[in-house]
Amino acid sequence: MIQRLSHAGIFVLDQEQALEFYVGKLGFEVRHDERMGDFRWLTVGPKAQKDLEIILMTLQPGPMMDADAVKALRGLLAKGAIGVGVLETDDCRKTYDELKARGVEFLHEPAERPYGIEALMKDNSGNWFSVVERPR
Numbered sequence: 182m183i184q185r186l187s188h189a190g191i192f193v194l195d196q197e198q199a200l201e202f203y204v205g206k207l208g209f210e211v212r213h214d215e216r217m218g219d220f221r222w223l224t225v226g227p228k229a230q231k232d233l234e235i236i237l238m239t240l241q242p243g244p245m246m247d248a249d250a251v252k253a254l255r256g257l258l259a260k261g262a263i264g265v266g267v268l269e270t271d272d273c274r275k276t277y278d279e280l281k282a283r284g285v286e287f288l289h290e291p292a293e294r295p296y297g298i299e300a301l302m303k304d305n306s307g308n309w310f311s312v313v314e315r316p317r
Contacts, residue, residue, distance in 0.1 A: 188224065190236035191265050192258055193306040196223050199237045202305045206283045207268075209235075227268075261288075261307045273298040273314035280312075 193199035203209045203225045212224040212234045219241075224234035240255050242248045257263055270276040273291045277300045281287060288301040288309060297316050303309040 185232070187232060188234045188236055189266075190238045191306075191308050192240050192254060192263070193237045193304070193308070194240070194255065194258065195306070196221060196237050196239055198305050199223075200225070202285075203235070203237070206280065206285050258307045261303055261309055263308060265308045265310050267311045267313050270312055270314055273300055273312055276300075276312055276314075 200211070200223070204211060208228065209225040210228050212226050213222055214224075215222040221239070223237045225237060226234050240246075240251045240258070242251050246254070254263075277287065277291050280302065285302050288303060291298050291300045291314075294313075296313065298314040300312045301309060302312055
């Protein structure tokens, strides 16, 4: 049986800009940056979570999708129509203030929710994440 998730991929419009966002603004670390022909295997992850790697994948035609699919996904991604996940923090309001000062775009500021305090941010490709502080 499957025991854990080790890698998850997100599409980005530009890998260098994605690195600037995830490493420069969020403080993630680069885990792998390998060239394999035209493909760049680029992964990052939170410093405190060594067992998870986020693959920063570019949209390009190939075995996974054709040119029409690439064009459609690029448009949806740029419009912020593709949500990604939840990033946990111990202090949502403090994290919000720090990331906003670094230029991170937020779609809404911290708000009380049944599952904790949540703010909603997006990366420079249009992916959005909830930033959540769980109830104590």
